Amino acid sequence: MGNPDILLDVKDLKVHFPIEKGILLKKNAGWIRAVDGVSFSVRKGESLGLVGESGCGKSTTAMAVAQLEAATAGKVFFEGRDLSLLSSEELRRARMNFQIVFQDPYSSLNPRMRAGDLIAEPLRIYAGKKIISISENDIQKKTASLMDRCGLSPSFADRYPHEFSGGQRQRIGIARALSLGPKLILADEPVSALDVSIQSQILNLLKDLQQELDLTFLFIAHDLAVVEYFCSRIAVMYLGQIVETADSQTLYQQPMHPYTRALLSAVPLPDPKSARTRKRIILKGDVPSPSAVRSGCPFMERCPDVMERCRVEAPVLSDLNEKHQVACFLYDSPSKQI
Amino acid sequence: MEKPRILKNGIAVTGLVIILFYIIMIIVSVFWLPFDSSAMDVKHVLESPSFKTGHLFGTDEFGRDVLSRIMKGSSVSLIISISATAFGALIGILMGIWAGFLGGRWDNFIMRIADIMFSFPSLLLAIFIMAVLGENTYNVIIAVGIVYIPQFARISRGAIISLKSNEFVRAARSNGAGDSYILFRHLLPNSMPPIIVQISLSLSVAILLESSLSFLGLGIQPPEPSWGNMLSGARKVMMIAPWTAIYPGLAIVTLVLGFNLLGDGLRDVLDPRLRNVR
Amino acid sequence: MSKEIILHIEGLRTEFQTERGVVQAVNDVSFDLHQGETLGIVGESGCGKSVTNFSILKLVQYPPGRITDGQVLYNEKNLLECSDEEIRTIRGKHIAMIFQDPLTSLNPVIKVWVQIAEALRLHQGMSKKEAKAKAIELLKLIGIPDAEQRADNYPHQFSGGMRQRVMIAMALSCNPDVLIADEPTTALDVTIQAQILEIIKNLSHGRKTSVIMITHDLGVVAEMCDAVCVMYAGRIVERASVDELFYDPKHPYSIGLLNSIPRINQDSDERLHSISGAPPDLIDLPHGCPFRPRCTQAMDICAQKSPPEFSIGGNELRTVACWLHEKEHSHG
Numbered sequence: 039m040g041n042p043d044i045l046l047d048v049k050d051l052k053v054h055f056p057i058e059k060g061i062l063l064k065k066n067a068g069w070i071r072a073v074d075g076v077s078f079s080v081r082k083g084e085s086l087g088l089v090g091e092s093g094c095g096k097s098t099t100a101m102a103v104a105q106l107e108a109a110t111a112g113k114v115f116f117e118g119r120d121l122s123l124l125s126s127e128e129l130r131r132a133r134m135n136f137q138i139v140f141q142d143p144y145s146s147l148n149p150r151m152r153a154g155d156l157i158a159e160p161l162r163i164y165a166g167k168k169i170i171s172i173s174e175n176d177i178q179k180k181t182a183s184l185m186d187r188c189g190l191s192p193s194f195a196d197r198y199p200h201e202f203s204g205g206q207r208q209r210i211g212i213a214r215a216l217s218l219g220p221k222l223i224l225a226d227e228p229v230s231a232l233d234v235s236i237q238s239q240i241l242n243l244l245k246d247l248q249q250e251l252d253l254t255f256l257f258i259a260h261d262l263a264v265v266e267y268f269c270s271r272i273a274v275m276y277l278g279q280i281v282e283t284a285d286s287q288t289l290y291q292q293p294m295h296p297y298t299r300a301l302l303s304a305v306p307l308p309d310p311k312s313a314r315t316r317k318r319i320i321l322k323g324d325v326p327s328p329s330a331v332r333s334g335c336p337f338m339e340r341c342p343d344v345m346e347r348c349r350v351e352a353p354v355l356s357d358l359n360e361k362h363q364v365a366c367f368l369y370d371s372p373s374k375q376i
Numbered sequence: 377m378e379k380p381r382i383l384k385n386g387i388a389v390t391g392l393v394i395i396l397f398y399i400i401m402i403i404v405s406v407f408w409l410p411f412d413s414s415a416m417d418v419k420h421v422l423e424s425p426s427f428k429t430g431h432l433f434g435t436d437e438f439g440r441d442v443l444s445r446i447m448k449g450s451s452v453s454l455i456i457s458i459s460a461t462a463f464g465a466l467i468g469i470l471m472g473i474w475a476g477f478l479g480g481r482w483d484n485f486i487m488r489i490a491d492i493m494f495s496f497p498s499l500l501l502a503i504f505i506m507a508v509l510g511e512n513t514y515n516v517i518i519a520v521g522i523v524y525i526p527q528f529a530r531i532s533r534g535a536i537i538s539l540k541s542n543e544f545v546r547a548a549r550s551n552g553a554g555d556s557y558i559l560f561r562h563l564l565p566n567s568m569p570p571i572i573v574q575i576s577l578s579l580s581v582a583i584l585l586e587s588s589l590s591f592l593g594l595g596i597q598p599p600e601p602s603w604g605n606m607l608s609g610a611r612k613v614m615m616i617a618p619w620t621a622i623y624p625g626l627a628i629v630t631l632v633l634g635f636n637l638l639g640d641g642l643r644d645v646l647d648p649r650l651r652n653v654r
Numbered sequence: 655m656s657k658e659i660i661l662h663i664e665g666l667r668t669e670f671q672t673e674r675g676v677v678q679a680v681n682d683v684s685f686d687l688h689q690g691e692t693l694g695i696v697g698e699s700g701c702g703k704s705v706t707n708f709s710i711l712k713l714v715q716y717p718p719g720r721i722t723d724g725q726v727l728y729n730e731k732n733l734l735e736c737s738d739e740e741i742r743t744i745r746g747k748h749i750a751m752i753f754q755d756p757l758t759s760l761n762p763v764i765k766v767w768v769q770i771a772e773a774l775r776l777h778q779g780m781s782k783k784e785a786k787a788k789a790i791e792l793l794k795l796i797g798i799p800d801a802e803q804r805a806d807n808y809p810h811q812f813s814g815g816m817r818q819r820v821m822i823a824m825a826l827s828c829n830p831d832v833l834i835a836d837e838p839t840t841a842l843d844v845t846i847q848a849q850i851l852e853i854i855k856n857l858s859h860g861r862k863t864s865v866i867m868i869t870h871d872l873g874v875v876a877e878m879c880d881a882v883c884v885m886y887a888g889r890i891v892e893r894a895s896v897d898e899l900f901y902d903p904k905h906p907y908s909i910g911l912l913n914s915i916p917r918i919n920q921d922s923d924e925r926l927h928s929i930s931g932a933p934p935d936l937i938d939l940p941h942g943c944p945f946r947p948r949c950t951q952a953m954d955i956c957a958q959k960s961p962p963e964f965s966i967g968g969n970e971l972r973t974v975a976c977w978l979h980e981k982e983h984s985h986g
Contacts, residue, residue, distance in 0.1 A: 091843035104550055130552040138550045146543035150565050160551035167552065203932040214547070233698035234870065238914035238928035245925070260843065267916035267926070290918055304848035306873025308915050310896045313877045320852055321845045323799070324813045 044118075045222055045254050046080040046103065046136075051112035053095070053102050057329060070329045072098040074278035075112070077355070080222070085248065085255035087269030087286070089262055089301075093325055095278040096258045097141075100224045103256065104138055105129060116222070131169060137215035139244075141227035143207035147199040154195030157181045157213045164218065184213040189243060205236035212243065222254045229264060241268060262305050266290055274298050277336035278328055280355055284362040294364045296341050335367070343368060381645050388641020391576075394634030402451040411441035413448040414599040422617040434619040436609060442620060445601040446627050452602045453631065456516055457582035463521030465575055468528025473567075475529065476536030477559055487533065490526035498523045498581075499588055506594040516595050520585050524578055531574050535567030569643050576639020580632035587628055603628050660864050661687035661710070661749075661832055666724035668702075668709045671717055675937040679705040681888035683724075687832065692858050692865040694879035694896070696872060698911075700933055702888040703868045707834050709734075711749060712741050728832075747777040750825035752818070754837040759821060760809040766820055767793070767805035773827045792823040796853055815846035822853060826863075833857075834866045839874065851878060872915055876900060881971065884908045887934055887944035890963070892974045904966065904974040906949050943977070953977060 053073040056066045073095040080086045088096040101107035103114050105121055114121045116132060124132060137160075140146035147156055158181045164170045165177070172180070182192035188209040199207055208228065215223060228244065229237040245268065247253060259265045265272055266286050273283040274295065282295040293299045300319040307313045321340045326332070335341070335348040347367050355365040382388050410430060417439030425434040425442075433442035475486040493501065505519035539545065540563065548558050583603070589595030590604025591611075598605055603624045610620035668680040680702045687693050695703045708714050710726050712734060726733040728749065733741060745751075753759045761769060770792060771785035780788065786805070793801035796819040809817055818838060825833055835854060839847035855878060858865045867878055875882055875896065882899045884892040884907065892905040903909045913927035931948040934940055940947055943956045955977050963973040966982050 091845060101546075106546055106549055133550060133552050138547065140543045140547060142543055146547050148542075148544045148548075148562050148566065159548070159553075163548075163552050163557065169552075205932060211547075214551075218551070233933075234872070234911055235698060235914050235929040236932065238916070238926040239930070241916065242925050242928055262844070263916045263918050266918050300845055302918070304844045305918065306847070306851070306871060306877040308872040308876050308900065308912065308917065310876040310900050313873075318848060318852075320848050324815055324846065325843075 043081050044079045045082045045116070046256065047115040047118075048079065048099075048103060049077050049113045049115070051076045051099065051102055051114065052110045053098050053107055054110040068329050068331075071278050072328060073102060074328075076275070076278070076280055077112075078273055078280060078283065080254055080256055082221075082254055083252060084271060085257055085269045087257045087259065087265035087272040088275055089259055089265050089272060090275035091260060091301075091325060093277075093328065094275040095328070096260075096275050097226050099275070100138070100226050100256060100258050104136060104224055105133075106138075130167065134164065134169075134218040135220050136222040136224060137218060137220040139208075139211055139215045139223060139225045139228045142231055143204050143211055144199075144231075146211055147207055149199055152196050152198055153185070153190070153202070153210050154178075154181050156199070156210055157184055157195075157217055160214060160217045170218075180217065181213075184217055187247075188213040188216070189239075203236070204232050205239055208232060208236075208240050209243070212240075212247070216247070216251070219251075220253070222256065225255055225257045227259055228257075230259060230261060237264070244268070262302060274301065277325060279336055279365065281337065281366070282362075282364045283355070288362055292362075294358060294362070294369060295337075295366050296343050296368070297337050300340075300342075335365075382641070385641040385645050387637050388645060391634045391637030391639070391641060394630055395638060398450050398454060398631055398634070401447055402454060405447040405451060409441075409444040409447055411444045413444040413601055414440065416440060422613060422620070424617070425619055433623045434617065436606070436617070436620045437613050442606075442623050445606055446603065446623055449601040449603045449606060449624070450627065450631075452513070452596055452600070453583050453586060453628075456513065456520065456586045456602075457579050460517045460520035460582045460586075461524060461575060461578045463517060464524025464578065465528050465571070467521075468525040469532045469571065471525065472529040472532030472534075473536050473559065473564070476533035476540070477555070477563070479537075483533070486529065490529045493522075493526040494530075499585065502585055502589060503592065503594060506589060511594055511597055513596060513600075516586055516589060519589070520582050523585065524582075527578070528571070528574060531570050532567060535570050536563050539563050539566050569646055572646060573639045573643050576635045576642065579639075580635040583628060583632055583635075657688040657690065659686045660689050660728070661866075662725075662727040663687075663706075663710065664725050664727070666706065666709055666726070667722045668705050668714055668719060669722055670719045672937070677936045678888050678939065679719075679936060680709060683885075683888070683890055685883055685890065685893065687864050687866060688881075690858070690862045690864055691881060692867055692879045694867045694869065694875040694882040695885060696869055696875050696882055697885035698870055698933060700936065701885040702936075703885050704836055706885070707751070707836055707866060707868055710834070711745050711751065712736070713745075713751075743777070746773050746825075746830070747828045748830055749832040749834065750828070750830040751834045751836065752821045752825050752838050754840050760817060762809055764808070765805070766807055766809060766812070769809075770820065770824050770827055773824060777828050788827070789823070792827060793820070795826075796820075796823050797849070815842055815849060818842060818846075818850055819853065822850070822857075826857065826861075829861065830863065832864045832866065834868070836868045837870070838867075840870070847874075854878065872900075872912065884911070887939065888936060889944065889975060890973075891945065891976070893963075894972050898972060904979055905945075905976050906951055906978070907945050910948075943975075951978060 051073055052075055054069040054071050057068045057070060058066065076099055078086065088099060090096045098107055102109045109122065116136060121129065121132060158177050161172060161177045161180065165172050181195065185192045185195065190206060190209050229240050232240060248255060257265060257269050269286055271283065271285050272289050273280045274297065276297050282298045289298065290302065293302050300321045303319045319342065323340055326339055334350055335353055338344050338348045345367060353365045353367050355363045357363055358369055420429065420435050421439045422437055423429055423431055423435045425432055431441050433446065435441055471486050475483040502519045502523050505522055506515060509515040509518060545558055545562055548562055586595055586602065587604030587607065590602045591608040593608065596602035596605055606624040607621060614621045664684045666680055666683045670677040670679055683706055695706065697703045705714065709721050710733065714721055721734060733744065767786055767789040770789040774780045774785040774788055790801050790805050793805055798804050798816060798819060812820065839850050842850060854865065857863055869875060879896050881895050883890045884905065886907050892908045899908060903912055910927065910929040914929060916926060929948050934944050934947065942958050943961055946952045946956045961975045961977045963975045964979045964982065966972045966974060966979060
C-alpha cells in the first residue's frame, strides 16, 4: 500500500452471486463463485492483461474493481485508498480516476443520445454535481477535441450511435472514458466485438493514448494474441482464480501452468506451416460450473498432469521468481512445503 | 424548415387525421348541433336518414337525431378514454418502473398484485368496479383506468428490466450518475416506444370498454348520449332501423382505428434507429 | 493434383430488398469445392460469406432475399433449379450444415438423441431403435462422455461446446459428401474451439468429407483449410492455397488483413498495421473496385472499372481481383 508506484491493488477479492429459487419466497439455493480470491496489483503506466475463457470471472473482477459489482469479500485499493470505505460522494470523486471502455459498442451507448452528448455526459454530470467547474462552452470544446483525438470528425457530434460503424462507436466509448481525464482505464474486451481490420485500428489508438496520456490499463480479453500485443504483464484466470501471472514475453515463451500451456496451444495460429507442425494440447471436457462446491485445484478435472495432491489441496499463487507466479503443485519446491 | 418527422409517416398521419376530425367534431358540438341531442320528437320516431327532414343519420326510437347524439357522445367517449388512459398509465408506469428499477421484494410484491388484477377479464373487472362505485361518468374513468394499471405496470417494468442490463446504464454509473439521473435520462426515454404503443392501444380499448359498460347500462346513463348507450338503445330496433346501430358503431370503429394507426406510426417515428441513416 | 470437383458454384448473385434499397450481398461469386478438400471462405462481417453458403442450399429467405443469378452444380444437378422436395433430400443427406449458434439451431423441447435420429429416420428409413443406437454411436464418436445417459438430455442441459458437437453429430448422421460449417467455433472458448476443430479435422481426413469452412478468423483458416477464398463486399477478391495466401498474399485487402492481426511473439512496441476506414455500404457501393476507398495502392483505373479475377501464373485456382495483377495474368 505504501508503494507510490502501485495505482491499483486488489487483495483477495471475492464476488459470489446468490442462486435464487422459488417464485413467491425466494430461497438461496447456493452461490456462484464468479471471482474467488483474486489478488493482483497494477503499477502506474503499465498495462495488466486479465485473460481467461468465458465464465472465468475476468469481467466480474473488472466490474468489482470499478465498484459496479459489490464484492463479497476482499479489498480494492486505488492510490492506496480502500474504495469500499468511501462515502458515495467520495466514491463519485474517485470514479473520475478510473473509467471503463466496454465490450459491446452497441449496448454501451444509449441509442437516444447523440455522439457529442454521449461523450460530454460525464463532464455534464460532474459539472452538475459541482465536482468540477467547467462551462458549457468548454464542454463543447473539450468534446470536439476528444472526438478529434479518437479519430472521429467533430462534425459527427450530432449523429446517433446507429449511424456509426462498430469501430466508430468504440471510438465514442473511448472518448467518453477519457473525458474526465482518468488515470486508469478498465478495458473490458474492447476489441472482441470488432472485425480484424477495425480491431487493429482500435488497438493502435489505445496504445497511442496510453503513451500520450500516461494511462494505466487493466485490459480484459479472451484473445491471447491481442493481450500479448497490448499488455506488459498478464494474469491468467481460471474458474474465478488467477493461476499464473508473468510479464507477457515470459508467459508466452515459458508458460508454466498446465492450463496456460493448453490455452496457448489452443489458439489457432495464423501461420499454416507452424500450425501443421506444432503439437497441440487438447483439453478434455468443459469448465466446471462455478456454483459447485469443490475442494482441490480448480483445474484438476481437465489437467493432463493431475496428481493425487491436487484433488485434496488447492495450490496458492507462489513465486517462481520475481516476475513469474504460478498456482500449481508441479512447481512446488520442497523447501516451501510446510 | 424541415417537415416534422411524424408528418412523413403515412400511417401516423392517417391516424392523426381521423382523431383530428373527431376533435373538430367535439369543438363544433359544444357550440352547434343539428338538433337538440336529447329532445324527443314523437312525430319523427325511427325515421330513416334523409336530407329532407334534416336528420342525416335518421332518428332513434324516441325521435332523437342520431347525428346530434353521435356528436354529443363523441366528447364523452374521447374524454373518458383519454382520462382513463392517463389515470391508468400514470399509476401503472410508476408502479412498473418502481418494481423494475428496485427489483427484489418490491418487484415481487407489485407484480403479484398486478397478476391478481390481470387474472380477471378486463370487462368483468370494470363491471365489478362500476358496481362497487356506482354509475356515473367519473366512475367509468376510474373503472377503466384501474383495468389499465396492471397492463402499464407490466410493460414498463419489462422495458426497464431489459434496459437495465444494457451496458450504457453501467457506463453512466461508472461516470458518477445517480439513480434518478439514470432512470430519467437513460431508462425512461428508451422505454417509451412500447409504452406509447400501449397508450394508443389503451385509448382505443377505453372507447370500447366505455361503450360496453354503457351498453350494459353500467356506464353513461341516458338521456346523456354515449356511443355505447346509443348502441344499447338501438338493440331493440336494430332490425327495423339499422341506422340507429350502424352510425354509432361506425364512429366507434373509426376512432379506435385512428388511435391504433397513430400508435403504430408513432412507434416508428420515435425510434431514432429507424431514422434515415446517413 | 486435380481432384474431382464435388460442388461447382458459378456466377452466384444474391440480393436483399431493404427499405433503403437493394443490398448486393453476393455479387458474382464462383468457386469449386474439390473432393476431400477443406475450403475456407474468409472475410469480415457483412462480406457475404454466410449468404453465399445459405444460397448454395437455397436457404435464403424470400422476401427479402433473392438469388438472382448463377448456378450451383452438385452431381451435375443445378441445386438452384431443384424443387423444394428435391433440395430437402439433398440438405442433410448429401450436404449438411452446422451453424454458429448451436443453441438456436437445436429444438429446446426435444431430447438430443431424437434430434440426431430424426435425419436418420427421414433419409435412411431406420427404425426408432436402430436410429437411437446410431445416435449414441455418433455422440460417442464426437466425444460426449456417458453418451448413453446424455442422449436422453435436452439441449439446455448441454454446454455450448457439447451442443456444437451435437450439431456436428446431426450433420454427420447421414455421411454427407459436403459439410458446410458457418463460423462453427465463433461462440466458443479457445480450448473448446480446439476440441471442435480437432473433431472436424479428423472427420474430413477420416471420412473424406469435403468441408466449406466459413470464418472470420485467419487462425482457424491456417489450422484447418487447404484452399481459401477471401471475400470482400460480396465478391471473392483472392483465391489461393492456404500457404500461398499466408506467405504470398496478392490482394491489398488480404495483405492488410494478414498484417492487422496481432500475432503471439510480435514485438509489442511495433504498431499494428491497419486498414483505414470501414467496409463499404453494400447498397451504395463505390464505383469501380469496392476496396478502392481503403486501398493504399489505388490507381486511376480502380475508380473506373471493377477488376475481374486475374489468374496468376496460369493457375486457375490462384486468382486475384486487383488491377495491380493484370500484367501477371497476361504474362502467365
